[in-house]
Amino acid sequence: MSQYLLSTYAVAGEVPDAPPTPQDMQLFMQRVIDLEAEMDATGTFVFGGRLYDPDAATVLRPGDGDVIMTDGPFAESKEHVAGFYIINADDLDAALAWADKVVAAINHPIEVRPFQATGRVADQMPGA
């Protein structure tokens, strides 16, 4: 079993295409809830979440003796990750089939990228 990161991107300065009416919002939420229930039922869902805007980010870098802290984000980019799922899937085709469903539910582009859960590094060491 492999794992994949399905991430949605938001574009800075662009108001996300929020559902226009409360009823649309409710339909949108229901689609996402149904999809996540399907992911749960098939053992696909691992983890998911939403990120706050990049304006809230702080960057730390190794400095000369101490750590230098600056206002973030790390990469000055118009597009930034807005939310993600980690899913279990047998191979890329299986992951893409889930990605299809996510796009249909949220009506937003997503990126599919293989993910390797390392857990705690100590667990990875030989003899662990």
Added chain:
Amino acid sequence: MTRTAPADRGAINVERVFREAYGQAVATLVRVFGDVTLAEDAVQDAFVVASDRWPTHGIPPNPAGWIITTARNRAIDVLRRSARGRALHEEIGAVATTSRGPDTDDWEEEGPVSDDQLRLIFTCCHPALRIEHQVALTLRLLGGLNVDEIARSFLVSEAAMAKRLVRAKYKIKAAKIPYRIPAEAELPERLRSVLSVVYLIYNTGADDPERAALRRDAIRLGRALVALMPDEPEAAGLLALMLLSEARMPARRAEGALVLLRAQDRTKWDQALIEEGHAIVRACIRRDRPGPYQLQAAIQAVHCDAASFDTTDWHQIVALYDHLLSLMPTPVVALNRAIALGETEGPEAALTALDAVASDLDGYHLLHAARGAMLRRLDQRDAATAAYERAAHLAATETDRRFLAQQISELAGNGALTEHPPD
């Protein structure tokens, strides 16, 4: 595998076998080991052994089987030497227990390999890979071309092509692009992707004598696809399209210049290829599951049927373009239909049809070349010259530019309009 002397038959045959068996061998090894790089390295090792051994010991009765068994043993050796390999080795334990054949001449027969190649071509042409990578992987893994040959064909450096291949193979492995024939529901779309890669390879070799070998590679891949998927009429359609285009290649050029269909010496057309292509087109018509490649092949078949330009059944060609346009409503198909319309309805009707796609294809030299040809037939010399000039400005190849310059200079002279007499 250098050719030492013409009499060195062994070396020459090893090269031929390499080309023919490479795709089979890599495909089988990928199935067994699930790793493209390991498979390629092992197959290359096996060919080194073969080129050493065959010239003196003779070529074994089943060279591909010998290569596959030798490569498999090499891959097992490599795996045994690495820790990661030992784990993988245990996973595929069944393979390890297989008796060791080659390296001696005592090889065993491999099972049918065709399914392996089919799986591998769907991996190479997976739509999650960018098209340049699909093409490079297909030529490398299934076509058996070396990196330098592919690099030269696509006008990039060998280092850039090697990097492209490494990147594509990394994605296959990291993202776990599956190695299997797609499910029924996905097959039409995935097959389209495979066919378009093969056709792109053919077309890359179409207008450049330096890259003519790509056409042969594409036809070889096309034949393999038909053998592997005999029930897919579009695979047959693509093969027929390539064969019928190829049949007319010898007449498409004279002294390095492009010769228009109208002026081609039809005795130079390759009748054997035409017969083969026609037979496939007829079989497609009987099957009656038309698709874009079959229709394009049928259009080529009508051209190949005609003894001369003037006796071409243009009404049939326009009807086929109408059908093609209904399945593939692209501006380029509409452009070709408009040119055919020039032969049935005349240049004015063609110009009207060209105007309809002019904004979509403004940056495409063939739109302006077609307008130039039609305006010339209407004896509108200034407008024709302007259209040809625009075409020449946009043309990508030297051959095209030379052809267009020729048209412009003919328009400037007198009495040179005999090739396209006004109606």
